[in-house]
Amino acid sequence: MNRHRRTLRSRASLAQAAGVALVALGVLAAGCSQEIDPPAQGLAVMVRGPLVDSPFQDPNAAYLALIGEGPDLPATGGPFTIVPYTKGQMQLQIPELPYGPQRQILVELYPADANGKATYPAIGRGRTPPRDIESRTDTFAVRAYVTRTNNWSTPVADNGQETLIDARIGVGAAMLADGNVLLAGGGAFKAGATKPFDIQSYGSLTDTVFRYDVDRRVLEVLSAAGTKLAVPRTQMATATGPDGQVVFAGGVVIGDLGPQATGLVEYLNAKEIEVRQSKGAVPHLKFARTSHTITRLFDTQQYYLIAGGVGPDLYPQTTVSIASNTWEIWDPVSGRIAEGSLAKSRWNHATVRLPSKDGGYIVLIGGENYDGPIADFEVIRYDNKGNIAFQGNTKVTCYCGNESITGEDSNAKCAALATQPNCSTYQWVPLLRSFEPAIGRTLPGAVFVSSGNSHHIWIAGGFADAAKKQPLSRVDVFDMNSGTWLPAVPALEAARGAPIIAATLAGKEKGRVVVTGGIDGSGATVGLAEVLQYQVSVTVSAVQRENASGTAPGGGRVLGHAIGLRTGHVLLVGGATGDGKGFAAASPMGLYNPR
Secondary structure, eight states: OHHHHHHTSSOSOSSOOSSOEEEEEEEEOSSOOOOOOOOSSEEEEEEEOOSSSOGGGOTTOOEEEEEEEOTTSOTTOOOEEEEEOOSSOEEEEEEEEEOEEEEEEEEEEEOBOTTSOBOSSOSEEEEOOOEEEOSTTOEEEEEEEOEETTEEEOOBOTTSOBOBOOSOBTOEEEEOTTSOEEEEOOEEEOTTOOOTTOGGGEEEEOOOEEEEETTTTEEEEOOSTTOSOSSOOBSOEEEEOTTSOEEEEOOEEEETTEEEEOOOEEEEETTTTEEEOOOSSBOSOSSOOBSOEEEEOOSSSOOEEEEOOBOGGGTTTOSOOGGGGEEEEEETTTEEEEEEEOSSOOBSOEEEEEEETTEEEEEEEOOEETTEEOOEEEEEEEETTSOBOBTTBOEEEEEETTEEEOSTTHHHHHHHHTTSTTEEEEEEOOEEEEOSSOOOOBSOEEEEEEETTEEEEEEEOOBSSTTSOOBOOOEEEEETTTTEEOSSOOOOSSOOBSOEEEEOOSGGGTTOEEEEOOBOTTSBBOOOOEEEEEOTTOSSOSEEEEEOBSOOTTOOOBSOEEEEOTTSOEEEEOOEEEBSSOEEEOOBOEEEEOO
């Protein structure tokens, strides 16, 4: 809040860099826009609002600000301009903004207080996508889509057309390295389908791959040769690699007997924009699986851990699914390179990744198995020397000088070397940690939020029963610093199973947890979105909750995706809406703008 007080003062600039700088030009329109040429240096910013409920049409809109942002700029904000807002077209120039990485222009629209001065909260906000501006030869024309804060809006392209997507239930979605979003596969339910989590509800699937351009708010079909999936499929587990490649693992395909799980793995090569399969000896998963998860292991290496889920032997339920208590590691060069066991079978779980310097932890949260919803989470530890914790074997790894001894047979070797100098030993076993209270939940929403010195796993909603008739309103927050659950966390106003969840990624709004969609107790999709935030300064409860204004375009939905964008919005795409009596694919895309 201190930053905002400083920002709204009447002054020309903040923290200018000595020497080289760049200039940003703002062209403002409320519902219309024009093409502009890149400037001689720096950023040219084209600003627009949505066609419906634009903040620029708000009668309280009184002041407009352009604020420079970047990871190396002062925490109180970068250079800015604030002027009285005049409805219609305006032009204003931001003061000198230092060259550097990930430069953004924040646009905010303010009301006036009783004295006619600009004041918070902002009516509208938007950001340009981040750009590296390294020299005077770097010139970009970028856009800021300004929408109402704490509200939903529809993405509208510069040509005035709302951005829609065709029937995409269970679409694969992931952010690319450039901040845009890749969407692949998905399907449509049979007419009258009433069981959204039963794969037999699918009537048709697609193999099409789309790219959503965040800057232009345009959904583009990748139509070149090699840009389709090998076969139509849905419910893929999707992850983005460190160089921007996107991996699609497992999911549901249509076989001779109808919808069934698959072990197929494909990836989109970010450079050639081509969907490929590994040329290794074992290019695909050992176990066909759906209702599983995939997680990238490292920030700089292309290794992925696929965990849990169920295979075709679950339909019909005659034997225990082998996939459900296993993990596999895959990379694009070799394909499947390792496999192991989980501490217990689970599917319909959530997964978060907790990175560390030389490896990290994968946390499998809740889910279900044949005993019902699971009341714990499992932690899998890994490092960059190929060690993974797995069930049934205490894996011992020792380091003696520059030599490391690994593998399941390392126990005896490490024991023999234990007395030598400069040797250290690590013993890894999977860790199971119970929820408090120990209430099982399947299809929960979960996200890891790291901001400053705080690191939390957020778990929201889910079902308390395998029949998926008892949605939960619980919110649990695990503090990674203390290893304990936060006390007095407020519950959701709307109980919901299978919620859609994401965290915001930009600016002062970074770290807000947006929970939307899901299924209520009547079997209908939930339209209310709720926003959770960790506040260090709050004395009674460290977590605050508020309702979003309005509902997402197209209404509440389930089996869709929410993705935090680098512009500060949260993108909602795909999924199905339903009233408890039937479900249909949702075509509108939505953008949530935090307060």
